[in-house]
Amino acid sequence: MEILVCVKQVPDMESKFNIDTSGTWYDETDLAYRMNEYDEFAVEQAVLVKEKLRGDTSVADTSVTVLSIGPERVKDVIKKALSMGCDRGVHIKDEQYQARDPMENASIIASFAKDKGFDLIFTGLQSQDRGSAQTGIIVARVLEMRCVTTVVGFELENDVITAKRELDGGLKAGFRTRTPAVITCQMGLNKPRYPTLPNIIKAKKKELTTIEADTMATAERMVETDALFHPEKKGAGLVLEGEINDQADKLISILREKTGVIK
Amino acid sequence: MKFTREIYWNVGADVLAPMYFIALLSTLALIYGFYARSKVYRRGKPLYRFDDIATRIAGALVKTLGQVKVIGGGAPGLAHGIFFWSFILLFCGTTLVFVQADITDPLFGYRFLKGGFYKLFSLTLDIAGLAAIIMMLGLFARRYIVRPKGLESAFDDLFIHALFFAILVTGFIVEGLRMAATEIGQNMELAYFSPVGLMTGLMFTGLEKETIESFHKLMWWIHFAFSTLFIASIPYTKLRHMFTTSFNYVLEDRRPKGSLETQDLEDESAETFGAAKAGELSWKDIFDTDACTRCKRCQDVCPAYSTGKPLSPMKLIERIGDTAFGDIEGSITTSVGKDAIWACTMCRACQDTCPASIEHVAKVLEMRRSMALMEGEFPGDEVVTAMDNIEVNANPFGLAPAARGDWADGLDNVGSLKELDKTDIVYFAGCYASYDQRNKKVATSLMKIFKAAGISVGILGAQEKCCGDPARRIGNEYLYQQMAGENIDAIKSYDPHTVVTSCPHCYNTLEKDYRDLGFDVKVEHYTVFLDRLVKDKKLEILAEEFDVTYHDSCFLGRYNGVYNQPRELIKAAGGRIVEMRRAMENSFCCGAGGGRILAEEKLGTRINIARATMAAETGAGSLVSNCPFCLTMFEDGVKTAELEEKLTPKDIAEIIADRL
Numbered sequence A: 001m002e003i004l005v006c007v008k009q010v011p012d013m014e015s016k017f018n019i020d021t022s023g024t025w026y027d028e029t030d031l032a033y034r035m036n037e038y039d040e041f042a043v044e045q046a047v048l049v050k051e052k053l054r055g056d057t058s059v060a061d062t063s064v065t066v067l068s069i070g071p072e073r074v075k076d077v078i079k080k081a082l083s084m085g086c087d088r089g090v091h092i093k094d095e096q097y098q099a100r101d102p103m104e105n106a107s108i109i110a111s112f113a114k115d116k117g118f119d120l121i122f123t124g125l126q127s128q129d130r131g132s133a134q135t136g137i138i139v140a141r142v143l144e145m146r147c148v149t150t151v152v153g154f155e156l157e158n159d160v161i162t163a164k165r166e167l168d169g170g171l172k173a174g175f176r177t178r179t180p181a182v183i184t185c186q187m188g189l190n191k192p193r194y195p196t197l198p199n200i201i202k203a204k205k206k207e208l209t210t211i212e213a214d215t216m217a218t219a220e221r222m223v224e225t226d227a228l229f230h231p232e233k234k235g236a237g238l239v240l241e242g243e244i245n246d247q248a249d250k251l252i253s254i255l256r257e258k259t260g261v262i263k
Numbered sequence B: 001m002k003f004t005r006e007i008y009w010n011v012g013a014d015v016l017a018p019m020y021f022i023a024l025l026s027t028l029a030l031i032y033g034f035y036a037r038s039k040v041y042r043r044g045k046p047l048y049r050f051d052d053i054a055t056r057i058a059g060a061l062v063k064t065l066g067q068v069k070v071i072g073g074g075a076p077g078l079a080h081g082i083f084f085w086s087f088i089l090l091f092c093g094t095t096l097v098f099v100q101a102d103i104t105d106p107l108f109g110y111r112f113l114k115g116g117f118y119k120l121f122s123l124t125l126d127i128a129g130l131a132a133i134i135m136m137l138g139l140f141a142r143r144y145i146v147r148p149k150g151l152e153s154a155f156d157d158l159f160i161h162a163l164f165f166a167i168l169v170t171g172f173i174v175e176g177l178r179m180a181a182t183e184i185g186q187n188m189e190l191a192y193f194s195p196v197g198l199m200t201g202l203m204f205t206g207l208e209k210e211t212i213e214s215f216h217k218l219m220w221w222i223h224f225a226f227s228t229l230f231i232a233s234i235p236y237t238k239l240r241h242m243f244t245t246s247f248n249y250v251l252e253d254r255r256p257k258g259s260l261e262t263q264d265l266e267d268e269s270a271e272t273f274g275a276a277k278a279g280e281l282s283w284k285d286i287f288d289t290d291a292c293t294r295c296k297r298c299q300d301v302c303p304a305y306s307t308g309k310p311l312s313p314m315k316l317i318e319r320i321g322d323t324a325f326g327d328i329e330g331s332i333t334t335s336v337g338k339d340a341i342w343a344c345t346m347c348r349a350c351q352d353t354c355p356a357s358i359e360h361v362a363k364v365l366e367m368r369r370s371m372a373l374m375e376g377e378f379p380g381d382e383v384v385t386a387m388d389n390i391e392v393n394a395n396p397f398g399l400a401p402a403a404r405g406d407w408a409d410g411l412d413n414v415g416s417l418k419e420l421d422k423t424d425i426v427y428f429a430g431c432y433a434s435y436d437q438r439n440k441k442v443a444t445s446l447m448k449i450f451k452a453a454g455i456s457v458g459i460l461g462a463q464e465k466c467c468g469d470p471a472r473r474i475g476n477e478y479l480y481q482q483m484a485g486e487n488i489d490a491i492k493s494y495d496p497h498t499v500v501t502s503c504p505h506c507y508n509t510l511e512k513d514y515r516d517l518g519f520d521v522k523v524e525h526y527t528v529f530l531d532r533l534v535k536d537k538k539l540e541i542l543a544e545e546f547d548v549t550y551h552d553s554c555f556l557g558r559y560n561g562v563y564n565q566p567r568e569l570i571k572a573a574g575g576r577i578v579e580m581r582r583a584m585e586n587s588f589c590c591g592a593g594g595g596r597i598l599a600e601e602k603l604g605t606r607i608n609i610a611r612a613t614m615a616a617e618t619g620a621g622s623l624v625s626n627c628p629f630c631l632t633m634f635e636d637g638v639k640t641a642e643l644e645e646k647l648t649p650k651d652i653a654e655i656i657a658d659r660l
Helices: A037-053 A072-084 A102-113 A135-142 A197-205 A244-258 B013-041 B053-065 B075-108 B115-146 B155-182 B195-202 B209-236 B238-250 B283-291 B297-301 B313-326 B332-336 B338-343 B349-353 B360-375 B381-393 B430-435 B437-452 B469-474 B477-493 B504-511 B513-517 B526-535 B564-572 B607-617 B628-640 B652-657
Strands: A002-007 A009-011 A033-035 A063-070 A088-093 A120-124 A146-157 A160-166 A172-178 A181-185 A208-212 B414-416 B425-428 B457-459 B498-501 B522-525 B546-550 B575-577 B622-625 B648-651
Touching: A002 A037, A002 A072, A002 A102, A002 A135, A009 A072, A033 A037, A033 A072, A033 B381, A037 A063, A037 A072, A037 A120, A037 A146, A037 A181, A063 A072, A063 A102, A072 A088, A072 A197, A072 A208, A088 A102, A102 A135, A120 A135, A135 A146, A135 A181, A146 A172, A160 A181, A197 B360, A197 B477, B013 B209, B013 B238, B013 B283, B013 B313, B053 B238, B075 B115, B115 B155, B115 B195, B155 B195, B155 B209, B155 B238, B209 B238, B238 B283, B283 B313, B283 B360, B297 B313, B297 B349, B313 B332, B313 B338, B313 B360, B332 B338, B332 B360, B338 B360, B349 B360, B360 B469, B360 B477, B381 B469, B381 B477, B425 B437, B425 B477, B430 B437, B430 B628, B437 B628, B437 B648, B437 B652, B469 B477, B469 B504, B477 B513, B498 B504, B498 B526, B504 B513, B504 B522, B522 B526, B526 B564, B526 B652, B546 B564, B564 B575, B564 B652, B607 B628, B622 B628, B622 B652, B628 B648, B648 B652
Parallel strands: A002 A063, A002 A120, A063 A088, A088 A208, A120 A181, A146 A181, B414 B457, B425 B457, B425 B498, B498 B522, B546 B575, B546 B622, B622 B648
Antiparallel strands: A009 A033, A146 A160, A160 A172
């Protein structure tokens, strides 16, 4: 079985974000980068599938390829995925990553994947930086694969996938489909493992291929970033201090003045 | 009147052959026993502990003969010491008998056990034997009647007590019988020099000479049988500690206190990291388990044990030993228990109090390394998150690395090293002083003090990373070395004269752990640095009296022996120190060491509450420490225990900054 996992490197969300000079992206100096949180669930799930199929003689060896698009630094997240148990890495070297829309990214992934016969493609539900939640779905469409999104439960039996999706209000829906399929992963699907040292050492020797994005067929950009801005500052939270009676008095006066709760 | 006695009186020289044959057999049993055990020791990993061997042996002799580490433990330790010294005297006495009877007399016709020397010999051995009996009675009463909490008795203990009683009592009976026949009523002047023998002998004076002689022969053989049983049983029972504990003093770790083994993580031939199986520990770790006498002193001082966690340092050693001698390939992480391994705060109280020089902390660390590096396992999800945060953001909170130096914004004597020329010192702030609101106050207080002393301070800002202590001590050596390497490069690039830390964990890590990685810059904890400034009259503190209790953090106190300078500073600020019942070397951990600062404390009661309660018992209004972890734990402990009105946790720097 062939599995592809698509991961993205994103800035840590606690970083100090400043808008860069172009006004359409954030300034990248002093940022700390990590693997997109949802992609960690994707990697873990791919490795779990591989581990489950290991020893099952009815299927050929399972191999997990991890792919990431971006500048040189994204190799760090590929290495992390390799140390979590993926078998080989593919780095699509792309310096235009800041401007790419989901259509372009999906078409890059699809053009890599189209003749590789992947049975399963795992992606995160969305990226933490752009958050469009479309890339996985478009990949499925372009490759004409089945797709289940926002997955929080995943079982594979031969080529039958039983998945759970998260719906609004904590509801969950059960789905059944077949491979080949694209699965976009949501928090709650699994607990990503902490890479062991032997696996970190092994990962250093695993195959990591770099392909220039320019050499790949890409679809035309459909969404252009217009501007990036910080959310407008609204009223901050208020902490009442002092004696308990004073605090109660203050609360009453605030409720009276600013709300209609007390008349 | 002759002052001597006939050696082998009544039993005759005929006993020599069978006696020495049996003695030989028991000696062979002794040698074989240790040989068999040494096979297990040698299954451990190599470790060289024989450098500077003369000093090692000299130290071991002093510790063994002086019972230095044993008698400090209160009455039972003193009883052991007195018993030991009595035993040594009795052993010397027997040796002298052997030398005269089997060497000097038959070969040269020379006898020295006579006259005044014989009187002294008799009296000394009698008193030693009596003292040994009294000590054994006391120790027996403690173990089987008083039964202190946590003291566990096995078959070995009963066997040893019974055997020693039997040897000592039969010895006096044999002496008494001999004296009844040869001294009492005939040579009373000499008999008085064997007072215990005289008392026993008086019980037999009414008997017929023949009865005494045959009874004496019987008792002589019984006494001899017990003595040979004693020799033969040494390696097979806890008695082995006579050799193993003494020898463990030779094997002590002579590196700076608290040094840890820096693992070569690039070693591609290494298949495992840390120790999951007994055989993955060093041979000295396995030997340690044989040196343990289960005196429980470690357990008595353990903060984890005393707050109901599943960790007892004594049982940890015992279980590693049981596993090693049962199946060297057996899992020690299973036999010790993962919860026990994670519960350790590495406060080092166990190791420092151990009279057998057993190294507990390194074993915990090796087991943690195995769990963290080989299994990717940690005590909880919150620790995994912290590891991830340290990896990505270089601090356990997951806060922006770029904001690391923001705490110093607006302080005019502090600046980023990137922008400054040489400063007087480099301040390695550490994660807590950089990001934690409460500890930022400590950092700014410290900077205020430096300013008053006219000292310019450079900080690494965003270039500074977590020192790696919590990661390393929770077992993640890989992450530690990553952080350490980056810090070392950053600090060395500015070639500073002195690095000052406010966190004892940073201090210990930079001062000791980094040395293995090529770090050679002088490092000081701020209390030592400020104490010198005060002594050199470069810092003036306006004393203002207040009552205070002082908490010795483990990594400044036990690990680095800094007890006085912080106290001097507090006194210079006008503090009247009321010591807690556990202070100085005997201080009680706040609960945050050994990487526990990252973990939730889910088992037993809270260590920080136990310590805050001890502090409140002193009646002093403030609890002062020198460590951001301690301060964090106490702020929490004081609130949780609802002691806010009685106790205010503070750092020494804050006390001084208020009095400039």
